[in-house]
Amino acid sequence: MDIKEIQSLIKFVAKSGASEVKLETDDIKITIRTGSLVGNSEPTYVHTMPMSQPAMQAAAPAQAEPQIASAGATDAEKKIAEDAKYITIKSPIIGTFYRKSAPDKPVFVEVGDTIGTGDVLCVIEAMKLFNDIESEVSGTIVKILVDDSSPVEFDQPLFLVDPS
Structure with a gap:
């Protein structure tokens, strides 16, 4: 086709x-x-x-996969439990993620920074328009999940925030 x-x-x-x-x-x-x-x-x-792979080749890796998944399951469960106490700030639009407003400017936030409602966290460029992404929660930035100048999708997690 x-x-x-x-x-x-x-x-x-x-x-x-x-x-x-x-x-x-x-x-x-x-x-x-x-x-x-x-x-x-x-x-x-x-x-x-x-879909040009023969069924025989696809079946062989599938048998080895459960062993790998079961060994890493406890690590994944621990990570999910840790992340559950944090608030995830997600992208409201599709575009390119930038941590600073211009190449010569400082980044908006770093890990460990305290933020308040309405603080600008990043900029997402969509169709030549730069959109400030503001925080809807107060807390401390725990993790930045996206690299600078990376494309992001709608509803993609960008930041983890500890609300306490």
């Missing part, structure tokens, strides 16, 4: 009003999701994954 066929499929799905369409062939898998927002256009997401 070439790109023009995929584009025409996206247009067809958008016009049809369907919320999700999945198409699988021997060589690719496509999922098209549309989300209707009141008064806004419908965004379309396309995920393609090659």
